[in-house]
Amino acid sequence: MHPNEKSRSLREKAENMLKQRSMPGFQAYDPKNIEHLIEELQIYQIELETQNEEMQRVYAELETSTSRYTSLFDFAPIGYLTTDELEYIREINLTGAELLGYERHQIIGQPISKYIHPDFQDNYYFHLRKIQESGEQVTTELGFRNPRIKNDANLIDFQFISTRDDSGKGVKSAFIDITIIKRAQNQLRENEGKLSSIFQASPAGIGVVSNREIVMVNDRMCSMLGYSNQELVGKNTRILYPSEEEYNKVGSEKYAMLEREGIGLMVSKFRHKNGEMIDVLISSAPIETGDLSKGITFAALDITKQISTEKALSEVQLKFEMIASNARDVVLLANQDGSVDYYNEALKKLFNYDKDLPVTLSLMDLFASDDNSEKLKFALRKQSGKFSKPEIKQNFELIGLKADGSTFPLELSLSSFMFGTQLMMVAVIRDFTEHKLNQFKLLKAKEKAEESERLKTAFLANVSHEIRTPMNAILGFVSLMQEYETSETERKEYFDMIASNGEVLLNLINDIIDLSKLESEALTLKPEMFDLSEFLNEVYLYLVNDLRLKLKNTSIYPNLVLPDQRHISTIVADRLRLRQVLINLIHNAIKFTETGFIELGASLTHDKINGNPMVTFYVKDSGIGIPEDKTAYIFESFRQIEDPFTRKFGGAGLGLAIVKRIIEASGGFTGVTSKLGKGSEFFVSLPLATQGIFKKNNTALPAKQEVFNFEGKSVLIVEDKIPNTLYLKSLLSKSSINLTFASDGAQAVEVFRKTKGIDLVLMDIQLPVMDGYEATFRIKEINPDIPVIAQTAFASVEDRERVFNSGFDDFISKPINPKELLRKMALLLDKKNIK
Numbered sequence: 001m002h003p004n005e006k007s008r009s010l011r012e013k014a015e016n017m018l019k020q021r022s023m024p025g026f027q028a029y030d031p032k033n034i035e036h037l038i039e040e041l042q043i044y045q046i047e048l049e050t051q052n053e054e055m056q057r058v059y060a061e062l063e064t065s066t067s068r069y070t071s072l073f074d075f076a077p078i079g080y081l082t083t084d085e086l087e088y089i090r091e092i093n094l095t096g097a098e099l100l101g102y103e104r105h106q107i108i109g110q111p112i113s114k115y116i117h118p119d120f121q122d123n124y125y126f127h128l129r130k131i132q133e134s135g136e137q138v139t140t141e142l143g144f145r146n147p148r149i150k151n152d153a154n155l156i157d158f159q160f161i162s163t164r165d166d167s168g169k170g171v172k173s174a175f176i177d178i179t180i181i182k183r184a185q186n187q188l189r190e191n192e193g194k195l196s197s198i199f200q201a202s203p204a205g206i207g208v209v210s211n212r213e214i215v216m217v218n219d220r221m222c223s224m225l226g227y228s229n230q231e232l233v234g235k236n237t238r239i240l241y242p243s244e245e246e247y248n249k250v251g252s253e254k255y256a257m258l259e260r261e262g263i264g265l266m267v268s269k270f271r272h273k274n275g276e277m278i279d280v281l282i283s284s285a286p287i288e289t290g291d292l293s294k295g296i297t298f299a300a301l302d303i304t305k306q307i308s309t310e311k312a313l314s315e316v317q318l319k320f321e322m323i324a325s326n327a328r329d330v331v332l333l334a335n336q337d338g339s340v341d342y343y344n345e346a347l348k349k350l351f352n353y354d355k356d357l358p359v360t361l362s363l364m365d366l367f368a369s370d371d372n373s374e375k376l377k378f379a380l381r382k383q384s385g386k387f388s389k390p391e392i393k394q395n396f397e398l399i400g401l402k403a404d405g406s407t408f409p410l411e412l413s414l415s416s417f418m419f420g421t422q423l424m425m426v427a428v429i430r431d432f433t434e435h436k437l438n439q440f441k442l443l444k445a446k447e448k449a450e451e452s453e454r455l456k457t458a459f460l461a462n463v464s465h466e467i468r469t470p471m472n473a474i475l476g477f478v479s480l481m482q483e484y485e486t487s488e489t490e491r492k493e494y495f496d497m498i499a500s501n502g503e504v505l506l507n508l509i510n511d512i513i514d515l516s517k518l519e520s521e522a523l524t525l526k527p528e529m530f531d532l533s534e535f536l537n538e539v540y541l542y543l544v545n546d547l548r549l550k551l552k553n554t555s556i557y558p559n560l561v562l563p564d565q566r567h568i569s570t571i572v573a574d575r576l577r578l579r580q581v582l583i584n585l586i587h588n589a590i591k592f593t594e595t596g597f598i599e600l601g602a603s604l605t606h607d608k609i610n611g612n613p614m615v616t617f618y619v620k621d622s623g624i625g626i627p628e629d630k631t632a633y634i635f636e637s638f639r640q641i642e643d644p645f646t647r648k649f650g651g652a653g654l655g656l657a658i659v660k661r662i663i664e665a666s667g668g669f670t671g672v673t674s675k676l677g678k679g680s681e682f683f684v685s686l687p688l689a690t691q692g693i694f695k696k697n698n699t700a701l702p703a704k705q706e707v708f709n710f711e712g713k714s715v716l717i718v719e720d721k722i723p724n725t726l727y728l729k730s731l732l733s734k735s736s737i738n739l740t741f742a743s744d745g746a747q748a749v750e751v752f753r754k755t756k757g758i759d760l761v762l763m764d765i766q767l768p769v770m771d772g773y774e775a776t777f778r779i780k781e782i783n784p785d786i787p788v789i790a791q792t793a794f795a796s797v798e799d800r801e802r803v804f805n806s807g808f809d810d811f812i813s814k815p816i817n818p819k820e821l822l823r824k825m826a827l828l829l830d831k832k833n834i835k
Helices: 003-022 031-074 094-100 118-134 179-201 219-225 244-261 304-325 345-350 371-383 433-483 488-519 532-549 575-591 655-665 722-733 745-754 772-782 797-805 818-834
Strands: 079-083 089-092 138-145 155-164 171-177 205-210 213-217 264-271 277-288 291-302 330-334 340-343 393-401 407-419 422-431 528-531 556-561 570-573 596-606 613-621 669-675 679-687 714-718 738-742 760-764 788-792 810-813
Touching: 079 094, 089 094, 094 171, 118 138, 118 155, 155 179, 205 219, 219 264, 219 291, 244 264, 244 277, 244 291, 277 304, 330 345, 345 422, 371 393, 371 407, 407 433, 433 488, 528 532, 532 556, 532 575, 532 596, 570 575, 575 596, 575 613, 575 655, 575 679, 655 669, 655 679, 714 722, 714 745, 722 738, 722 818, 738 745, 745 760, 745 772, 760 772, 760 818, 772 788, 788 818, 810 818
Parallel strands: 556 596, 714 738, 714 760, 760 788, 788 810
Antiparallel strands: 079 089, 079 171, 138 155, 155 171, 205 213, 205 291, 264 277, 277 291, 330 340, 330 422, 393 407, 407 422, 528 570, 596 613, 613 679, 669 679
């Protein structure tokens, strides 16, 4: 029974009971009546509860259905909106708001014309008018302004599909974004226009062929062959060729190439309408890839003049190459910017290139940097201007740079000339090694002959003076004590003077003996490993005591600079001879310094020639300094910066000569930097050895041959200089390692990101686009565990500090020592395997 019917029945029963109560003799509280009424009420109550539960279930389903409708409405793939009779937006889904570029609450209640682009306002007006007039569904393309589009157009295209709403007053619309479609259509029309323009404006004759029948040709094809368009279109391609044989040959070869390679390229002959033969280069391709039945396009370029010119040039080139290939000197042709266009075989031989040179070789790549090379660069820059004329006809003496990094002197004869409209240069390079060597020998022989007599006199004068002066003091004080009465104080003073002058004589004798041994190669060195800091502190203590002994401790301040323990802590050298060297330098500094400071120190450096690590000791002072023209020979025997007869400071001139001989016998070298009146800095550099011993004459014990095999490993080489890249490629390829290359820092990061399995990076520091420091930082961001070795021409201690502080795992200086590089790579690759 329906709930309403139950309610009506219950009411009727209640009304009847009320009437019965008003009747005479009715008992209102008759137990039977009450029980019956209660029972009815209870039944009704249960029915009401059941009805309430049913209503709650229906309400929940209604809410679910409403939510589903709302979700479908909001997140439909197209936009929906409704407008009232005044064109104000009453409702819009989330997709529609997103397409218009606003939040929904910003759009509802706003006129739709606010969002329509001004160029499409009239289109929308006619859109509404069609809806009102027809009452049917209307589709129109409209442009809207979108605040999220930042370009000048600020336009997004929509397709609007609209009809009247249920009330008949407003409009409901669905819309989709067709911007990409519109742009594609516009691009298609533009491309068609471009193709048509190219077809007609091309310098080559272009045609379309189907089943060997000409479908269309451009104007250039007609003018090249002397036919009109109507005379060619619709004709068989046989009309183009001079003979049936040529026609069949081109056809068979062309179609075979099209099927095999997808494009046909060949040289053939066409026949002009007047019967003349034309040499042509024909390029063909199918209209639809892989389907020749749809036809082919072809382009024909008249190369008659080029072929005749090439024949003449071939004869000239053959003669030129015969001359150049048999020349002993290097012959180059260079473009205006210095890039090499031609070179003969002598270049490979002179510059030690085993294989072909790089394709992009510059003239300046063949020379090391010096003052003369800067002059050459300036001359080339003058030639590189847009309207430059031939100006160079000059010889240069330069330093050649071979493939292995070694250098040699050369002479460059350079002349510029015009080749057509192009400025070019011819360069002849001649090895100047023998010439410079002979020149040097002659100069040295001349200098030696001129100074030989003076040195003899100076040496005898020095030795005589240095022996007679202390002997005069010794004999004089002995005579005083023998012939005169002296006090205890006087005798003590005389003995001190005798001892002091005797020590001077003894040192002079020892210096002469040491120098004699060194010159006769009789001095034996005894290398040992010792702690560098402890050794320097010992020598420094001698400096302090010697200053105190000579009463200079109050006017001269000593200083000690110890090397970084992370770079160097122990060395292998003859400790006693090295101490003798440093003490000689200290004596020299004390002798020529009255006030100021004397500094003793050591640091890690690298050999500028081979890049090997060195330990450099120095003694710096604030003394009288050395004239610049005298620093070249002060390490020679018996050489002094003073005149032997007017000198103030004394000495036989042997101390620095002994220093030089000991250091050279240890495999090192000496040097000095000084400025007159400002002080001097003497330094000695020794190879940084960790084992083995030194031999005289700068020879070392033969090292055990090391074999490196990196098979299965991969290294990324980052180097912008082609000769250096070739050198590393040649070196590392012998170890069976896989090589990947990059020429600048940004490219290195990209290659590392895209290439899997790189085990080590060899990174140059000075690179274009992005330097090695930044590139290493980014590579370490990608893989923090990848080992990176810095390779650079900067080799100072400060550079080394920066390298290690920038995340590199090791450092090697240029020129690169191959064994050192391979050992460092092996060590880092082993560590990576352990990790």
